[in-house]
Amino acid sequence: LEICETTFSEEVKSALRLPAFDSYEWEDAEIIHLMQTMFSDLGFIDKFNIPINTLREWLYEVYKHYNEVPFHNFRHCFCVAQMMYAITKQANLISRLGELECLILLVSCICHDLDHPGYNNIYQINARTELALRYNDISPLENHHCSIAFRLLEHPECNIFKHFDRETFNFIREGIIRCILATDMARHNEILSQFKEVVPQFDYNNRAHINLLCMILIKVADISNEARPMDVAEPWLDRLLQEFFAQSAAEKSEGLPVTPFMDPDKVSKPGSQVRFIGLVLLPLFEALGELLPDIIELIIIPVRVALDYYRHLNDSQSRTRKSLGD
Numbered sequence: 001l002e003i004c005e006t007t008f009s010e011e012v013k014s015a016l017r018l019p020a021f022d023s024y025e026w027e028d029a030e031i032i033h034l035m036q037t038m039f040s041d042l043g044f045i046d047k048f049n050i051p052i053n054t055l056r057e058w059l060y061e062v063y064k065h066y067n068e069v070p071f072h073n074f075r076h077c078f079c080v081a082q083m084m085y086a087i088t089k090q091a092n093l094i095s096r097l098g099e100l101e102c103l104i105l106l107v108s109c110i111c112h113d114l115d116h117p118g119y120n121n122i123y124q125i126n127a128r129t130e131l132a133l134r135y136n137d138i139s140p141l142e143n144h145h146c147s148i149a150f151r152l153l154e155h156p157e158c159n160i161f162k163h164f165d166r167e168t169f170n171f172i173r174e175g176i177i178r179c180i181l182a183t184d185m186a187r188h189n190e191i192l193s194q195f196k197e198v199v200p201q202f203d204y205n206n207r208a209h210i211n212l213l214c215m216i217l218i219k220v221a222d223i224s225n226e227a228r229p230m231d232v233a234e235p236w237l238d239r240l241l242q243e244f245f246a247q248s249a250a251e252k253s254e255g256l257p258v259t260p261f262m263d264p265d266k267v268s269k270p271g272s273q274v275r276f277i278g279l280v281l282l283p284l285f286e287a288l289g290e291l292l293p294d295i296i297e298l299i300i301i302p303v304r305v306a307l308d309y310y311r312h313l314n315d316s317q318s319r320t321r322k323s324l325g326d
């Protein structure tokens with residue numbers, strides 16, 4: 001994996017700030033370099049004097065610790081980091097939250113699915129896997145991703161935080177743990193309702209408010225594929241369903257309960273996306289849009305377009321099914 005020395009052109013750098021950016025147009029080495037570009041463009045390298053070689057070593061270690069699974073692979077972590085970068089620029093998060101909070105958000109995105117096995121928490125718990133036993137069924141995957149993240153940082157040559165004092169490192173560690181654990185979708189309603197409670201009187205000096213905002217931001221970035229153009233978003237949905245179907249096949253062959261929305265015989269892509277976008281994605285994005293109106297144009301309008309697209313697809317598909325009398 002040759003590390004490319006080239007810096008990217010201005011048009012690549014401006015494309016990097018948009019949801020239309022397609023990670024699958026780039027080689028792995030370029031993706032790693034694009035992540036380095038985000039750190040330097042956000043001023044983190046200078047502000048926190050992160051040695052460039054340490055950053056590269058860390059990014060390469062992260063790259064090696066994502067698995068070749070259909071969805072939760074290194075490209076997914078890049079997509080999540082890139083969406084966080086786009087929101088950071090568009091909503092001017094550096095001036096609202098400061099560099100340190102934004103560093104925590106970007107690093108959390110990059111680490112948030114480290115060593116994902118391609119089988120979700122429901123499988124881990126039902127199959128009583130090593131992770132379920134180790135974490136007592138409490139967000140086993142998210143606890144694992146976060147633990148791997150800090151084990152990588154234990155190696156001095158890739159510890160991007162090695163120049164921080166202990167107090168700041170502890171602040172960063174607490175923030176990353178909070179953000180990564182917040183990506184467990186089982187906690188979706190808990191986190192979203194708490195956030196919606198504080199939005200009307202949101203106070204950027206209130207630690208609890210900032211913590212909730214950071215959890216919402218990483219959640220938004222994590223499930224934001226449908227904010228991207230259809231030709232970028234659809235392959236991700238196919239990869240996700242590939243992963244879910246592999247899990248339901250494993251569940252069937254291991255005599256485990258089969259998660260309903262993962263069953264290939266039951267899932268219609270448009271139908272499940274209409275429900276997901278209408279009931280999960282849009283309410284989440286609109287809650288964030290209440291506080292950060294700058295992201296409405298960037299990611300909420302595109303998601304509404306995607307919802308319309310899937311509604312029409314679903315309607316025409318169900319009409320076709322009726323006429324075929326299935």
Ligand SMILES: COc1ccc(NC(=O)[C@H](C)Nc2nc3c(cnn3-c3ccccc3C)c(=O)[nH]2)cc1
Pocket residue numbers: 185186188222223224225226237240261272273276280
């Ligand atoms: C509340 O917990 C939930 C809610 C919904 C889902 N997933 C779905 O409804 C289906 C499979 N659709 C879906 N799920 C998606 C998308 C993006 N991320 N994402 C996803 C991936 C892994 C785990 C959870 C989710 C939501 C997407 O565009 N669509 C999974 C968990």
Ligand SMILES: [Zn+2]
Pocket residue numbers: 076080112113183222
């Ligand atoms: Zn993820």
